[in-house]
Amino acid sequence: MKNVSDADSNTAGTAGLIHSIIAKAYAESPHLLHVLYALQQQCLHISEEAVREVAAHLDLPSSQVDAVVEFYSFFHKIPRGRYDILFSNCTSCGYMAGGVDLMAMLGQQLNIVADNTRGDGLVSMGQTSCIGMCDHGAALLVNGMPIISLDVAMIARIAALVEAETPLKDWPSGWFQVDDNIRVSGLLLKDDLSAGVGLRAMLALGTEDTLSEIIQSGLRGRGGAGFSTGMKWQLCREVQGSAHYVVCNADEGEPGTFKDRVLLHSYADSLFEGMTVCAFAVGAKQGYLYLRGEYRYLLPHLQSVLVRRRELGLLGVDILGQPGFSFDIDIVVGAGAYICGEESALIESLEGKRGIPRVRPPFPVTHGYLGQPTVVNNVETFIAAAHIVLRGSVWFRAVGTEKSAGSKILSISGDCAAPGIYEYPFGVTIRQVLDDCGAKDAQAVQVGGPSGMLIGSAEFDRRLGFDDLSTGGSLMVFSQARDLLVVIVNFAHFFAHESCGFCTPCRVGTTLLKNGLDKIASGHGTRYDLDEMQRLATLVKCRSHCGLGQTAANPILDGLQRFPQVFEQRLVHRDFEPHFDLDAALGEARQISHRDDAAAHIE
Numbered sequence: 001m002k003n004v005s006d007a008d009s010n011t012a013g014t015a016g017l018i019h020s021i022i023a024k025a026y027a028e029s030p031h032l033l034h035v036l037y038a039l040q041q042q043c044l045h046i047s048e049e050a051v052r053e054v055a056a057h058l059d060l061p062s063s064q065v066d067a068v069v070e071f072y073s074f075f076h077k078i079p080r081g082r083y084d085i086l087f088s089n090c091t092s093c094g095y096m097a098g099g100v101d102l103m104a105m106l107g108q109q110l111n112i113v114a115d116n117t118r119g120d121g122l123v124s125m126g127q128t129s130c131i132g133m134c135d136h137g138a139a140l141l142v143n144g145m146p147i148i149s150l151d152v153a154m155i156a157r158i159a160a161l162v163e164a165e166t167p168l169k170d171w172p173s174g175w176f177q178v179d180d181n182i183r184v185s186g187l188l189l190k191d192d193l194s195a196g197v198g199l200r201a202m203l204a205l206g207t208e209d210t211l212s213e214i215i216q217s218g219l220r221g222r223g224g225a226g227f228s229t230g231m232k233w234q235l236c237r238e239v240q241g242s243a244h245y246v247v248c249n250a251d252e253g254e255p256g257t258f259k260d261r262v263l264l265h266s267y268a269d270s271l272f273e274g275m276t277v278c279a280f281a282v283g284a285k286q287g288y289l290y291l292r293g294e295y296r297y298l299l300p301h302l303q304s305v306l307v308r309r310r311e312l313g314l315l316g317v318d319i320l321g322q323p324g325f326s327f328d329i330d331i332v333v334g335a336g337a338y339i340c341g342e343e344s345a346l347i348e349s350l351e352g353k354r355g356i357p358r359v360r361p362p363f364p365v366t367h368g369y370l371g372q373p374t375v376v377n378n379v380e381t382f383i384a385a386a387h388i389v390l391r392g393s394v395w396f397r398a399v400g401t402e403k404s405a406g407s408k409i410l411s412i413s414g415d416c417a418a419p420g421i422y423e424y425p426f427g428v429t430i431r432q433v434l435d436d437c438g439a440k441d442a443q444a445v446q447v448g449g450p451s452g453m454l455i456g457s458a459e460f461d462r463r464l465g466f467d468d469l470s471t472g473g474s475l476m477v478f479s480q481a482r483d484l485l486v487v488i489v490n491f492a493h494f495f496a497h498e499s500c501g502f503c504t505p506c507r508v509g510t511t512l513l514k515n516g517l518d519k520i521a522s523g524h525g526t527r528y529d530l531d532e533m534q535r536l537a538t539l540v541k542c543r544s545h546c547g548l549g550q551t552a553a554n555p556i557l558d559g560l561q562r563f564p565q566v567f568e569q570r571l572v573h574r575d576f577e578p579h580f581d582l583d584a585a586l587g588e589a590r591q592i593s594h595r596d597d598a599a600a601h602i603e
């Protein structure tokens with residue numbers, strides 16, 4: 001059905017506006033996501049006409065542009081309100097800090113139901129997955145800008161500001177200030193490298209020794225999987241290609257993770273230094289920083305650092321006077337899709353497509369961006385690499401454990417006195433971390449976000465590292481007062497929402513798991529449901545195409561193994577209770593066929 005705005009967009013004026021928005025955005029950056037973002041911002045939706053225009057302008061099939069608009073949660077075909085408010089529904093800020101309750105409150109005050117746009121077009125309101133502000137209490141995005149530390153008084157104020165149509169620039173500026181909350185600093189957080197020191201050290205070493213330092217340092221990827229960084233760079237370098245690429249994964253979508261937000265904000269020079277070191281080692285001329293859409297507010301800052309680095313001769317042609325060493329970095333901003341953190345989905349997204357994970361092998365190191373050899377590393381990995389080149393592999397190896405050299409930066413949230421950023425040598429125990437962040441009565445900790453591991457107090461002496469508890473950086477603390485089933489249900493909803501839909505085990509399985517958990521949480525589950533869920537969780541884990549599906553059932557499996565009582569105490573003592581009332585569901589069919597005899601009912 002055509003909406004009003006599509007009808008409007010048939011006017012010559014609207015067509016002209018669409019055309020000029022596309023032309024201007026394209027001149028700034030030819031990337032499809034950027035052009036669509038500009039349209040969404042200015043037209044509040046992306047109409048069918050706009051899709052056709054974008055396709056024509058970028059010389060892409062309309063079907064591709066349309067599919068991209070459908071895929072990313074920050075693009076809409078139906079107009080959003082002039083104030084587009086999205087509350088983070090992450091476990092830490094949405095559930096534990098009360099964000100979802102505050103959303104209901106704002107809905108009442110603005111007279112709007114969640115996931116809707118008000119009739120007058122002034123405001124839309126809904127939920128979105130974790131926005132990486134978990135150390136700041138309940139949080140929301142308004143027109144893409146984060147507002148943190150929400151409370152009841154702020155909600156009333158926000159409602160009034162929206163009703164008065166106050167421009168965002170006139171809202172209290174303090175609301176938008178996101179502190180780093182660095183609590184413990186180690187190897188990397190002590191200081192942001194001054195621009196160029198790492199590159200000078202790298203040039204003094206030369207390509208071979210730079211690579212060899214990274215290999216000898218034992219640095220492993222900080223994004224979660226822990227692949228050897230030196231080996232990745234070496235493999236990429238050895239592949240013949242028409243071009244090599246360096247990509248920084250700043251998609252940081254794992255709920256409870258926000259350390260890359262802080263690194264991007266306060267350590268951008270170290271990051272770009274690390275990307276440039278990688279380019280030198282693998283022979284790349286172009287790099288991309290893929291920034292999650294939720295962190296768009298950091299874009300002006302990051303771009304200003306890039307401009308400064310170009311002025312200093314640290315990016316561009318013949319860097320630091322080294323003939324033939326040319327490299328530059330562009331920033332591409334995502335549009336609300338957790339799956340784009342998976343490296344092959346990220347590359348698809350960079351190429352202007354939906355973020356569907358590729359079939360691997362081949363891996364990005366041989367067939368990455370535009371089919372060319374590509375290194376994808378996490379923000380923290382690149383920063384560690386910059387420090388290693390400057391200070392040496394021995395310096396790095398001196399910290400951590402045999403298999404996990406160096407330090408790990410953690411994002412700690414939940415039930416603790418001092419949520420924030422903590423950097424520790426690998427090998428630190430969970431108990432030590434809990435002591436430091438003031439978590440006095442923790443019953444459980446989610447290590448590595450929902451896709452990681454849920455452990456109880458009996459395991460608090462386990463150590464962080466690739467040899468024991470591996471983590472991309474998220475640590476959520478749950479006190480004795482928390483209902484862990486609510487936490488597990490929240491995670492299940494997250495995965496069902498974020499599944500990209502490409503493969504059946506994950507697309508269908510995550511929704512069935514979510515429904516099963518909802519049934520148990522609402523007091524209608526039976527032993528049969530629990531057994532079914534265990535079976536299904538194992539199937540989703542083993543049969544899914546990518547890491548999202550392979551880890552989506554972890555919270556359920558961990559919960560069943562370590563905290564069976566949280567499920568058991570909700571069970572109804574019957575053999576089986578169906579998810580829905582089949583007879584009632586047939587009511588409409590009976591009405592249409594004018595039958596209400598016994599044979600038209602299910603016994």
Ligand SMILES: Cc1cc2nc3c(=O)[nH]c(=O)nc-3n(C[C@H](O)[C@H](O)[C@H](O)COP(=O)(O)O)c2cc1C
Nearest residue numbers: 221222223249251252253341342343377378381547
């Ligand atoms: C669903 C999913 C989401 C991911 N999200 C991120 C992310 O936000 N940041 C990240 O660095 N790695 C993420 N990864 C891991 C990447 O695929 C990849 O392993 C990583 O970027 C490699 O960098 P590293 O070796 O420096 O860790 C994700 C993986 C999966 C399966």
Ligand code: SF4
Nearest residue numbers: 500502503506546549
């Ligand atoms: S496992 Fe899930 S996220 Fe990954 S490809 Fe399959 S449907 Fe997509």
